[in-house]
Amino acid sequence: MNGFIFGILGPKDFNLNRFKDITSPSLRALGDGFTMESESVFFHTISSHKVPMMASIHGWILLLNTTDPQTLRWPSADLSQSLDPAKTILDTVLRKGIKTLDRLEGHYSIVLYQERTQKLILQSDPLASVCLYIAHDKKNIAFSTLMGPLLKSGVFPKDLDETYIADYLSIYSVATQMKATHTIIDSISLLPPLNRWTFDGDSKHYEQIQRPPLEMIKDPALAMKLFRKTLDLVIRESTLGYEKVGLMLSGGLDSTIVGGLLATHHQDVFSYTQVPRFIPSPLPKAYIPDEESLVKAFIPYHLNIHPVFESSKGYDAYTVLDRYLDFMEGPYKVFENSHWIYSISQRAVKEGCDGLVYASFGNATLSFGSFQSAAAELFWGFHWISLCKELKQRNIKTKQSRLKIMLPILSSALPPHLALLIDPKDKKQLEALTAINPDFYKRMKMNKRFKHSAYDNDQRKILPLRKHQAAMMKDETLSLFGAVNTKMSLSYGIDCQDVTFDRRLMDLVKSFPASAFVHNGVERRMAREGYEDMIPSEISANVKYGVQGIDFIQRLLPHWSEIRFEINIALNHPMIQKYFDIPKLKRALELTTYPDPNDYLNSEVRLLMRTLIFYRYILKWEKYPS
Amino acid sequence: MITLNTQFVRIKSLIWTQSEGEVVIMDISTGKYYGLNLVSSDIFLRCANQITVRDLINALMESYTVERSACEKETLDILNVFLKKGIIEITPSL
Incomplete structure (x- = not known):
C-alpha cells in the first residue's frame, strides 16, 4: 500500500502550525504517521508498512515512500532481508555515494536531506510509479506525494497553468502533449521517471539517470x-x-x-x-x-x-x-x-x-496493439515480404481486403493537412468533443494542438507498432x-x-x-x-x-436531471465562461434532454461530463488558500 | 576476490533463460545480453542456492573429466567474471 511523504524547507520564521493538518481523512486512516520538525524544516511520513519510512544518520535524513519494500531490488544491498529499508538505503548511499541509487529498482520515491548544508535530493524510480510533486520558489522548497497538501499549506501560489488547461480542453488527457514535469498548478512540478533533482542552497541541478537500451534480439x-x-x-x-x-x-x-x-x-x-x-x-x-x-x-x-x-x-x-x-x-x-x-x-x-x-x-x-499497427510496423520497416505473407493470412482469416487494411496505414503517414483533405471529418470529430472559448482558442493557438493530436484521442490513426x-x-x-x-x-x-x-x-x-x-x-x-x-x-x-x-450512459440516466441542473449552474461560473464555449454547451444541453443509452458514443453527453469534471475541479481548487 | 572458501549465490532478480542448453542473461542496467557457453551455463545453474566455491568444484569434478587444479582455476575465473557482472553475490558464511 502506498504511503505518503511531505516536507517543506524554508526560512526559520515560517509557522509550523499551518502544516499540522495537511493530510486528508483517507491518509490519516493509514496511521498516525511520523513527523520531524526543526526551525527550518518540517517532514511528515505516513505508511501502512510495519517498517519505518524515515531514517537519520550523521545529520542526513532519508524519507522513503514505497508501495511495498519487497519490490525494492538493489545490487548494492539486500533490501528484501532488511527490517529497516530506509536506514539500509541511507547507510549504503553514505558509504558508496549517491550514484549507487542509479541501480535501485522497484516502486519508490526517495528524499534525502542534509541538515548542515540544507541540501535536498529527490529521486524517482525507473517509472515514477510512486509520484512526487515539488513546489519551489525563491524562499521555500516543498515536496509531497499528493498535490493537495502543497496547496493546503498556502505557501505557494495556486495559479492554474493555462497551457495545461489548453491541452486538457482539447484532448482531455494531457499525457501526450505536456512536458513530463508539468501539472495543472503553475508552481508545482512532477518528478519524472529516473530523475534526481538536487536543491543546493540557491542552485538546483536536474539529472536524468541514463539507462542504455537493450540490444535487439534477432531470434x-x-x-x-x-x-x-x-x-x-x-x-x-x-x-x-x-x-x-x-x-x-x-x-x-x-x-x-x-x-x-x-x-x-x-x-x-x-x-x-x-x-x-x-x-x-x-x-x-x-x-x-x-x-x-x-x-x-x-x-x-x-x-x-x-x-x-x-x-x-x-x-x-x-x-x-x-x-x-x-x-x-x-x-x-x-x-x-x-x-x-x-x-x-x-x-x-x-x-x-x-x-x-x-x-x-x-x-x-x-x-x-492491433494487426494494423503491426502491419504498419512491417511496412515502414521495409519488411515487405513478411507483410505480404501476413496480409494474405489475414485475408484468409477475416475476409478483410488487403487494400482496406493498408489504406488507413498509408493515410496516417500523411501530414495532418493532407490527411484532412482525404478525411475532412477528422478534425470535426475531434472538435465535436470540445467546447473551447473562442478567445482562449485563439490565444492558445488550439488549432495547432488539434493538428498534432496523438494516439490517445484519435483511435483511427494507425501508428507503426514501435511508434505506438x-x-x-x-x-x-x-x-x-x-x-x-x-x-x-x-x-x-x-x-x-x-x-x-x-x-x-x-x-x-x-x-x-x-x-x-x-x-x-x-x-x-x-x-x-x-x-x-x-x-x-x-x-x-x-x-x-x-x-x-459500455453502460456508462445508461447508468447516468437516473441522475440526468441533476447533472443538467449542475451544468446549468456551472455555465454561470466565471472560470467556465473564461475557458468554455458557452453557446456550444447550451446546444449540447438542448440535444440531450434524455440521452439514448444505445448511442453509447454520444459526443454531447461526453462533452457535458467533461465540462462537469473541470467545474468540480475548479470548485475544489477555489477552496485552497490563495 | 573469490577464494575456495567464499560462499555465494546467484542474484535472485536476474532475468535469464536457456537456449539450446546455453544460458542467456539479460542485463537491463547495461543493455546487454550475456550468452554463456555450456560449462559456464552449468556453473550458473548450480548457483541457484548458497554454495561455497569448494563445494561447487567438488560437484563439477564429479561431472567433468578434468584435473582439479585446472577446474579450480577456470571456475574461479568464471565466478570472478560473474561477480563483476553482478550475476552472483557473496553471502556471509554460515
Whole structure:
C-alpha cells in the first residue's frame, strides 16, 4: 500500500502550525504517521508498512515512500532481508555515494536531506510509479506525494497553468502533449521517471539517470523465452507482499495471462469481472459484448482463482466523480470506467485483499496493439515480404481486403493537412468533443494542438507498432500513469497496481524483432503463442475487443436531471465562461434532454461530463488558500 | 576476490533463460545480453542456492573429466567474471 511523504524547507520564521493538518481523512486512516520538525524544516511520513519510512544518520535524513519494500531490488544491498529499508538505503548511499541509487529498482520515491548544508535530493524510480510533486520558489522548497497538501499549506501560489488547461480542453488527457514535469498548478512540478533533482542552497541541478537500451534480439524463440521469464518475475516480485491478491479480470488476453501467472504464485486469487447492466444495440462487429463467458472459460484452468462477477450496483461515474478528481489528469476514459473500478476496489477491500492488480499497460508491454499497427510496423520497416505473407493470412482469416487494411496505414503517414483533405471529418470529430472559448482558442493557438493530436484521442490513426509503444512509454505518459496509480491507491484505500507497467518489460519488448508482433495474420503473437498452455483457446483465438463502461450512459440516466441542473449552474461560473464555449454547451444541453443509452458514443453527453469534471475541479481548487 | 572458501549465490532478480542448453542473461542496467557457453551455463545453474566455491568444484569434478587444479582455476575465473557482472553475490558464511 502506498504511503505518503511531505516536507517543506524554508526560512526559520515560517509557522509550523499551518502544516499540522495537511493530510486528508483517507491518509490519516493509514496511521498516525511520523513527523520531524526543526526551525527550518518540517517532514511528515505516513505508511501502512510495519517498517519505518524515515531514517537519520550523521545529520542526513532519508524519507522513503514505497508501495511495498519487497519490490525494492538493489545490487548494492539486500533490501528484501532488511527490517529497516530506509536506514539500509541511507547507510549504503553514505558509504558508496549517491550514484549507487542509479541501480535501485522497484516502486519508490526517495528524499534525502542534509541538515548542515540544507541540501535536498529527490529521486524517482525507473517509472515514477510512486509520484512526487515539488513546489519551489525563491524562499521555500516543498515536496509531497499528493498535490493537495502543497496547496493546503498556502505557501505557494495556486495559479492554474493555462497551457495545461489548453491541452486538457482539447484532448482531455494531457499525457501526450505536456512536458513530463508539468501539472495543472503553475508552481508545482512532477518528478519524472529516473530523475534526481538536487536543491543546493540557491542552485538546483536536474539529472536524468541514463539507462542504455537493450540490444535487439534477432531470434524470435529467444525473445519468447525471455519474455515469459521476465513477465513471470515481474508479476512475482510486484505481488510478493500480498497474502490475498485481487485481480481485475476482463476476459481479454492481457488480464487473463496475468491471472494465470498470479495463480502460480499465490494460494488464492480473487478475480473481479465487471458485468454491464445494459448492452447497447447494435454493437460494432469487432466488439465482444459477453466478457463474462470468456472469464468462465478460463476459471476451470486455475482452481485457486475465485471469480466475482460485479455489477457495481449503486455506482455510476457521477456518484464517484469527486473521487475521480483525485487522478483526473489520466485519460478521460478512466472516468467512464471509474464506477466499476471503484466498486471492484471496495469489494476487494471488503474481502481482505492486500492489493488489486490490473493489466491496462499490457497494450504496450504484453500484447502489442492491433494487426494494423503491426502491419504498419512491417511496412515502414521495409519488411515487405513478411507483410505480404501476413496480409494474405489475414485475408484468409477475416475476409478483410488487403487494400482496406493498408489504406488507413498509408493515410496516417500523411501530414495532418493532407490527411484532412482525404478525411475532412477528422478534425470535426475531434472538435465535436470540445467546447473551447473562442478567445482562449485563439490565444492558445488550439488549432495547432488539434493538428498534432496523438494516439490517445484519435483511435483511427494507425501508428507503426514501435511508434505506438514509444508514445505510451515516453516520460510524459509514464509520469502521469504513475501519478494516477499512486493517487488511485490512496483514494480507494487499497494498493492498485498495473503489473504490466514495469521498466524491465518495457526495455525488453523494445528489443524484439518485428516478427514477434504478428504471425499468420494474427496480432499479439507473443501473448497468444507464448501462453497457449495457460489460457483457453476461446481467449487466445479471440480477435474481438471488449467495451469497458459500455453502460456508462445508461447508468447516468437516473441522475440526468441533476447533472443538467449542475451544468446549468456551472455555465454561470466565471472560470467556465473564461475557458468554455458557452453557446456550444447550451446546444449540447438542448440535444440531450434524455440521452439514448444505445448511442453509447454520444459526443454531447461526453462533452457535458467533461465540462462537469473541470467545474468540480475548479470548485475544489477555489477552496485552497490563495 | 573469490577464494575456495567464499560462499555465494546467484542474484535472485536476474532475468535469464536457456537456449539450446546455453544460458542467456539479460542485463537491463547495461543493455546487454550475456550468452554463456555450456560449462559456464552449468556453473550458473548450480548457483541457484548458497554454495561455497569448494563445494561447487567438488560437484563439477564429479561431472567433468578434468584435473582439479585446472577446474579450480577456470571456475574461479568464471565466478570472478560473474561477480563483476553482478550475476552472483557473496553471502556471509554460515
